[in-house]
Amino acid sequence: MPRNARSEREALTDLMQTLGPDAPTVNEGWTTRDLAAHLVLRERRPDAAGGIMLPPLRGYAERVRLRIAARPWSRLLNEVRRPPVWSPVSNPVTDELANTMEFFIHHEDVRRASPDWLPRDLPAGLSAALWKRASGMARLALRRFPAAVLIQAPGHGEVSAGRGGDPVRVVGAPGELILFLSGRQRVSRVQIDGPAALADRLRSAHLGM
Structure with a gap:
């Protein structure tokens, strides 16, 4: 269990x-x-x-x-x-x-409030559990964002979110995506691909539940 x-x-x-x-x-x-x-x-x-x-x-x-x-x-x-x-x-x-x-x-x-923090290697079961939450969280956190946002966790899956328009892709491990989508963009390690203005807006958007 x-x-x-x-x-x-x-x-x-x-x-x-x-x-x-x-x-x-x-x-x-x-x-x-x-x-x-x-x-x-x-x-x-x-x-x-x-x-x-x-x-x-x-x-x-x-x-x-x-x-x-x-x-x-x-x-x-x-x-x-x-x-x-x-x-x-x-x-x-x-x-x-x-x-x-x-x-x-x-x-x-x-x-991550410590200046010398490093990302953890999460157990596979924890990463899988976090991805289940991230995939649903993305639709809620990004429901008003003016772009077609593709959230990808390599080895776990992908989910589409946002209101549509220019495409933006956010790629990261499930834990990093959870932090990003909960409004902690500045300490999450994800890759954002897309128009620079939209990427910058996404990094500073008020996300979270």
Whole structure:
């Protein structure tokens, strides 16, 4: 049975423990403490977790997140490492589906904030799981982009997205494409082929869910 979500959770928690609560992340303005609080809110506060995606609830969610962030660092890390079994997103039924991409992205948010980061060689099972998410994510993240965008992961497949028009091709490993499509273009290692203006626009577009 796949354990990608658990492996990424453990690796992220170990890394945050090593770096401490004040280390930078790829998320602008967020430290590792802020990121840990986000993860705890998402799993343990369903009353506020909707604010992660829904603008009307964002203010409430942020107030809750700041209160969580004030907890002792050791407690925060323990809460990230050991999610409650009752959590809608982290119980044994939903964990792999809901958390593989989430924890991969945030693991890389911490890793790639270091100036000497290098890409990882991901296990084949994790790459396959990330490609499944990337292929669907592309259609959503690029639904308004004014071009015909072809997303390609060599050895995994390709998917078309965008509103049509001039063609642009984005090529990369599944993990790199996940980061690109989640709005982390500046730290993702992909190749973009197409008209220069469209390629530049794609690199700076506001992507993500």
